[in-house]
Amino acid sequence: MPLLPELQKELPALLRSLHQSPTQPLLYSSIFRILTRTQNSLRRGQQLHALLLLHGVCLDPILSARLASMYASSGDLRSSSLLLLNHPDPSSLLFNSLIRGHSLRGIPTDVLSTFHAMLSRCHFPDHFTYPFVLKACADLPSPSTGTAVHSLCLRQGLELDCYVGSSLINMYAKCGDLRSAHRLFDVMPVRDSSSWNALIAGYMMVGAVKVAEHLFDEMPKRNVISWTAMISGYTQNGSADRALKVFDEMRKEGTEVNPNWVTVISVLPACAHSAALDQGESIHEYARSMGFDSHPIVQIALVGMYAKCGSLLKAHHCFDQIPEKNKSVVAWNTMITAYSSHGRGEEAVSSFEKMISSGIHPDAVSFTGLLSGCSHSGLVDQGLKYFDSMSSVYSVEPTHEHYACLVDLLGxxxxxxxxxxxxxxxxxxxxxxxxxxxxxxxxxxxxxxxxxxxxxxxxxxxxxxxxxxxxxxxxxxxxxxxxxxxxxxxxxxxKGMKKSPGCSWSEINGESYSFFTGDTSHQQAAEIYRLLKDLPEKMKIEGYAPDTSYVLHDVSEEEKECNLAAHSEKLAIAFGILNTIPGTTLRVTKNLRICGDCHTAAKFISKIYEREIIVRDVSRFHHFRDGVCSCRDYW
DNA sequence: TTAGGGTTAG
CATH class of the missing domain: 1.25.40 (Serine Threonine Protein Phosphatase 5, Tetratricopeptide repeat)
Incomplete structure (x- = not known):
């Protein structure tokens, strides 16, 4: 098939010919094929449909299928469905067009009901039908429909068809049945990259990272989807470092494959997870240079990345850059959650209200963000009011998450x-x-x-x-x-369970440095401990009394004070003070909740060293500045 | 025609 730009060049000539012979079905058919692949063509399509009816042109199977595809690709599934419903004898082609249309819209039940109608009218599905039907099955919660469709493929001898086989592998992989997926993969006569990619993504999904890595190494030709599957797999399995490494490798000169917008949204959560602000900014710059930053989903991922890397200002700036028409409920939710995690309950509430005023209907996630924002900021009455309005005003039924927020709010x-x-x-x-x-x-x-x-x-x-x-x-x-x-x-x-060790890390000049509690392995350990040893005296002058209740062992008070000095968040803060320019902001991330004594200490450190210190712990952000924390000690 | 995807509590 010729490429789309070449096809589009033909459009004016085709329209001129149609003007001369408006009863010629082939002309309509060619034009609809082009319109299907062209944006904003619904109006022109509708006009031509009217013209065709006016001239009594016969809707042969090909023409009606192309017409249905045109409507479906413009998002007008109702017109496509009507074409099928009103047709006295719809062809397989027409069913396929509609199935594809429903698949594009991503509603699996619509795909399957059309497929069911196709079967009940004795039409045989073919290798154009199954990929979409199997994609719908893959999105269903239970694998039983997929298995039933598989047996139909087998009966028609289509199991080993390249497209059908790949789709079956994908369906089983998405349902988590890697045994069936791999068994099919082994018997496929020709394995295209989609079979490899589906299997890689499937193994990543169930956490079998090593198997996915092996397949990635073995596959003959990797494309952008193979690389992206690895990156998102690493991110999902908590290996943010490896995700960032693979992204760098992909961008290296000599790799034929370049990241696209999906690769960008797969790697940004890795930056967010590691709180790697410098790397996040560099990826943002890359996205900007490639023009991906105008994509609505990339824009949302950027807001989330900046918020999780501790830069609420940049998150807000990215959110402001999103055109009003692209501000979806997900975009608003990201911003509400950003405010909420930074302890800015009032802003979370005002974002929620702005979202409502702009005509966007809140969903369950909006309320999770809003309620947790109220909870972190002590906005008890407002939180209760919003909880009550959930089902009565917005028809969103509270789930476990919302009740957890409510209990947290009151608690x-x-x-x-x-x-x-x-x-x-x-x-x-x-x-x-x-x-x-x-x-x-x-x-x-x-x-x-x-x-x-x-x-x-x-x-x-x-x-x-x-x-x-x-x-x-x-x-x-x-x-x-x-x-x-x-x-x-x-x-x-x-029970063989261990307390997860406290670990804090900080990114300095694009490099991440991590510390465990009592860590002495670092090169600068001596300097870090010297700074921490001198700190209590300086802090005591400012009125600091260590709270030893946070060292929960049956040991003497002096020993407790000594243990507190070695908490991982303090080590990371001391390291930051030693290695960054005076006056710059320090960013530290901790895998557990910040300890109460460290919270007090961080307030004093921010005053003594005149630094803003931003600590992200497992539940929220703390911004320490001039002896005060943004959480107002409510956490 | 298939494969990779943004927001969620303690």
């Missing part, structure tokens, strides 16, 4: 009994996130009685989560109940 504010009452009155079974929120709130407000109730549930619901045992054990330690601490710790050992 943080000290209204533990009210939170407990809500849990007891919930319409759905409370899940681990809800009990987890209650347990955290109990820790803040030192309510051991309720904590024991929440923990008891969590031990059943999340038997493998060591965090819950640690939290309760820390609470017993605070209450100096060493007997119960011992009991819980030995229970942890029995």
């Amino acid at each position: 943080r504010a000290g209204q533990l009994e009210k939170a407990m009452k809500i849990i007891n009155q919930m319409k759905i079974d409370p899940g681990p996130s809800i009990w987890g929120a209650l347990l955290s709130a109990c820790r803040i407000h030192r309510n051991l009685e309720l904590a024991e109730i929440a923990a008891k549930r969590l031990f059943v619901l999340e038997p493998g989560n060591s965090g819950n045992y640690i939290l309760l054990s820390n609470m017993y330690a605070e209450a100096k109940n060493w007997e119960k601490v011992k009991k819980l710790r030995s229970l942890l050992r029995e």
